[in-house]
Amino acid sequence: MPVQREPQTAWRADFWAPVASFRDPLFPGISRCLPFPPPSTIRGLLAAATGAEAELLPLGLAAWAEGSGVDAETYHPIAADGTNPAVSGRVGTGKGGMTIRDRPFLAHVHLTVWLPGAEGDRIAAALRRPRWPLRLGRSQDVVHPLRLVRTALRPTEEAIVDHALAPDSAHDVPSAVMHRMAASVSTDRLSTQWADYLWCDAPTGSLPVRGAYEDAEGQAVWLLAP
Template identity: 80%
Template sequence: MSMPDAPRAAWRADFWAPVASFRDPLFPGLSHGLPLPPPSTVRGLLAAATGQRSEPLAFGMSAHSEGAGVDAETYHPVSADGSNPAVSGRVRAIKGGMTIRDRPFLAHVHLTVWLPGPDGDRIAQALRRPRWPLRLGRSQDLVHPLKLRRTMLRPATAATVDHALAPLDGHDVPQATVHRMAASVSTDRLSTKWSDYLWCDTPTGQHPVRDAYEDDQGQAVWLLA
């Protein structure tokens, strides 16, 4: 993330999803979910809109949900040696052919994304008529675009942090927690770039911020590379 030195024109895009689930890959084999979408998931959402393989632009994001729960989900794993092949789209009901796991999920997920510069203009245009269905997380978790409007990002020393995703040194809000999440995933899904972020699950009001912008509503925005 670069040091803000001048105002930047950007698009503010608001989304809503009735249900979404973000598995934490740092807990393999366990039912542990993230409380917000990682930046890599948001990049996938933007790439679905434009039809590109990836969208590497720096963007700002804020996210929160109104509720959470745990659902029971049936998995039909297929063995690597082919001994349990799929039949009519499902594996045979033999030992190891089915398992039930808990799946944490979020309800009424709100996501705001700030898209600066020429790439922001391009993506904003694509969001009006997406190339592919917009999803947030799993393939069945559709997301609904709500608002898309222009805003101005101005360098700030104090702003409303609330649910904005920030780098580790972005602010000192006491109720913030650190989350290690995927910043991006390669198109072949063989490599992941990880980063640590600050996030607050409750509104915070205005606080001192570092290396941040604020939009025309006083919301703190960090442009995440």
């Protein structure tokens, strides 16, 4: 028997970032960029707004970028044993310490976050006056809040999927790609919760969905657990 879900009220927060980069940690040693921010990154953004160590509420996400590129970046590897205090633990330049690598990035990143219930009210208030600067991933990637509006989320079996992040098996869009990403990271950064998500890199229109809500604009929303 399917689980009965009740309609919910939520805040819809829209953001934009001129440049952002989300390195895929499943490819160590390679600068591989994810096509959208992982849920753990968004939880970090919300924690910056509230000043809390972590924000682990269920939330909905949709994200896409208008373009992408590759930049050259300087890397300074850290010595594993912390030796060479003259360079504060960094590997000496003469030993291959400093190097230039290509860094993929996204351009003109659009992000929408749905924040349901009382916890959503609390975070929406913090987004109006953030405790810390809002950044999308890396410390230099500033994100700009665009809109914060109330919306109604109602259970649905058909909605506009577009670039919404969905649990695996949540829909059957042929162009969807499965990504394994961090749902949340512990405050000491020693443990990570991983999950599989479906994401479409192109608009889809209204399609059958499973376990989804629909907001006032017809967008499919999946409330993702931390």
